[in-house]
Amino acid sequence: MINLLLLPVLIPFLFAAVLLLFPKKVKAQRVVTMIGLAFALASSIALLYKVKVNGVQALTLGSWAPPFGITMVSDMFSALLVTSSLLIALFVVWYSFTSIEEEREKAFYYPAILFMLTGVNGAFTTGDIFNMFVFFEVLLMSSYVLIVLGGEKIQLKESIKYIIVNIVSSSLFVITVGYLYSVVGTLNMADISVKLAEIGPSGIVTVIAVLFLIVFGIKGGIFPLFFWLPGSYGAPPIPVLALFGALLTKVGVYAIMRTYTLFFTTDVGYTHNLLMILSILTIVVGCIGALAYFNVKQIIIYNIVIAVGVILFGASVMNESGMMGSVFYLIHDILIKGALFLLIGIIIKITGTSDLRKMGGLMKRYPLLAWVYLIVAFGLAGIPPLSGFIGKLLIVQGGFEGDLLWQSIFILASSLLVLLSAIRIFIYAFWGEEKGQHLISKEKYRHLLAPAITLASLTVLYGVGAEYLVPFMTDATNVLLDPSIYIDAVFEGVK
Amino acid sequence: MKTNDLIIQTTTKVVFFIIFLFSIHIFFAGHYTPGGGFVGGLVMSSAIVLLMLAFDLKTVQDMLPVNYTVITAIGLIISLLTAAGSIFFNVPFFTHVYDYFNLPLLGETSIHTAMFFDTGVYLVVVGVTMNIIQMIGGDE
C-alpha cells in the first residue's frame, strides 16, 4: 500500500465532494462528515504506525522519477501533525453539531472544513515547494469560505482584510519560489536541499531564507507580521476559530521549521539568529496582548501568538533538545488551543458576551466547566505533569545548551504571564458574584461540554503519557536535524 | 427603458451551439495539442454567460435546469476517483495509462485515463464559474 500517505489528504477531499451533493440535509451532512473524519483518522494512525516501523515514506505522483514529479513525503513530524489535525477536526465537528446554527450548516460549513483539512494535511505531507503553495491556497480558499460563512457585518469586514493579506503573502510565496527556482533549478524539496548544500553560503540564499520567513511568518503570525491575526480570528464563530487557531498558524510554523531545517542550514548564524530574535519579540507582543484585553477570544488568540514564538524559539537553536521540545510543544499547542477555544466557546454561549467584565460567578452553576477550564489553563502554562510542561522544559533546556541563557529565562518567565492571562479568565468568569444571563439549556450545555471534556482529557493524557511518545518525537527530531534521512527516503530506488 | 435585444437573442440561439461544440473540440484537443478541460470548461461557461446576457438568469435557469454545485461535486468526484484508481493497482497516485481501441465511427482511437480526469476538471470549471456568476448576477 504505497499510497497510504496520501489517504489523510484524499479522504477528506472525497467526502467534501460528496457533501456538496446534498447541502440542505443537515443530518446526513453531520453523519457523512463524521464518517469521513473517522476514516481519515484511521488512515493517519496507520500511517503513523508505518512510518514508525518502516521509516520515512515517500511517493512521487504519476510514477515519475523523484526530482521531476511532485513528491509527497511523510516523515514522523508530518505524520504526527496530520494525525493531530484530524483529531482536532473530529472534536470541532462534534462540537459544531450543537454550536453552529443550522443556517450555517446548510451553507457548506462541513465541506469547507473537509476541504481545509485537505489543504492542511497536504501542506504537511508534500515534498514539493510549489505543491506546498497549492495546498496553502486550498486551505486558504476554504478558510475564506469559513471566515465569511454566515455573512455577519463584522465577518465581512474582517474577512476582506484577511483575504487581502493572504493574497499578498501568496504572491510573495510565488515570487520566493521563483527566486529559489532560478538559483537551484528544481522544486523538489529534497533536491533543493542537496543543491543548496552544494552551493554553500551565499547572499541570494540568505535573501530567499528571509523571504520564506516573511511568507510563512504572515501565515504563522510571528512578530511584525501578526497584525492581521487578532482581528480576523475574532470574527468567525467559535468552532471555526478553534480550527483556525489550532491548525492554520501551525501550518505556517511547520513550513518555517521544515524550510529552516531542510534548506537553509548553510548560514545558520544569520538566518536562525533572526528567527530566534523574532520569536522572542513574538512572545513579548503576545504577552502584552494577552494581558491587555478583556475579551476572552482576544486573550486566547494572543496566546496563539505566544505559542508560535515559543515553538520557533525551540526550532531556532537547532539542537536536539530544542527541536524535540518544539515538536512536543507544537502538537501540545494544537490540542490545547482546540480545547481552550471549545471551553471559552461554552462560556460565551452561556453568558452571551465575550467581555470578561460582564460575566462572573459561573462556578456555582457550572462547576465541571470551571475545573476542566482550570486544568486546561494549567496545561497551557506548562505546569507539570500536564501537556505543556515537557515541551517547554526541552525548549528551555535546548536554549541553555545553545548558550542562550537570558532568552531561555525569558521563555520561563513568559509561562507565568501565560498562566496569569488564562487565570484572569478563570477569576473573572467563574469567581465572584453571579452576574449576566444564562442563555443555554442544560441539555445544550451537556452536548457542548462532552467534546470539550474529551479533548481536555486527551491533552492531560498527552502530558502524563509523554514518556510513551518519546520514541515518536525522537524520530521526528532526527529527520529534522539530519536532512539526509529525508533526502535518502525521497531518492530511494533512483540512486 | 426596454431594450430591443432581438438580434442578440437570435444570434445567441445559433452561436451558443457553435461555442458549445468548440468547447468540446478544445476539450478533446487537449489530448495531444493545446487545450484541455480547464480551457474547454471556461469556453463552455462563456457560452452559458452569453445565454444569460441575451435572455436573463431566470429564463436560462428554466432552459438549463441544472444545479451547478452538483456539477462541481460530480466533477470533483470523477477527477478524484480517476486518479485514485491507481491506488487499487498499488502504483503511485495519478499514474495514468492509455491504450488504443477500435471504436465504431471513430476508428482506432487512443483513450487515456487522463481524459476522464479532464472530464472532471471540465465539469468543475463550468460549475464553479457559473456558481460565481449566478451569485453576483442573482440579486439585482
Place this chain on the structure above:
Amino acid sequence: MEILMSILIGFLFMAAVYLILSRSLLRIIIGTGLLSHGTHLLLLTMGGLGGESAPVLAEGITDYADPLPQALILTAIVISFGVTAFSLVLAYRAYKVVGTDNMDLMKGNEDND
C-alpha cells in the same frame, strides 16, 4: 530581454502597490490582480527566457524553453482566477451589507473593546 521584463515586472508591482494602498475596495482587488500578473511574469523570467523551440522531445532540438515555469504559471493563474473571483463576490456582498466600499469606514468592530 530579462532587463526589459524586470522593468515591466517592477512597473506592475508599483501599480499594484499603489492600488492596494488606496481606499476603494474595487481598486484594491484590481491591485491584487496586477500583483499576481507581475508575480507570474517574474516566475517566467526567473526560469530563464532562453530557448527558441517548444519543450517537445524530438531529434536535434537542444535549445528549448524550460517547461516547468510555464506549468507553474498556469497553476498560479488558475489559483489567482479563483481567488480574485471569490474576493469580487465578497467585496460585492460587503458593499451590500456594510454600505460602503471605503476601507477607512470598515475599520473598527462594535463588539470588540
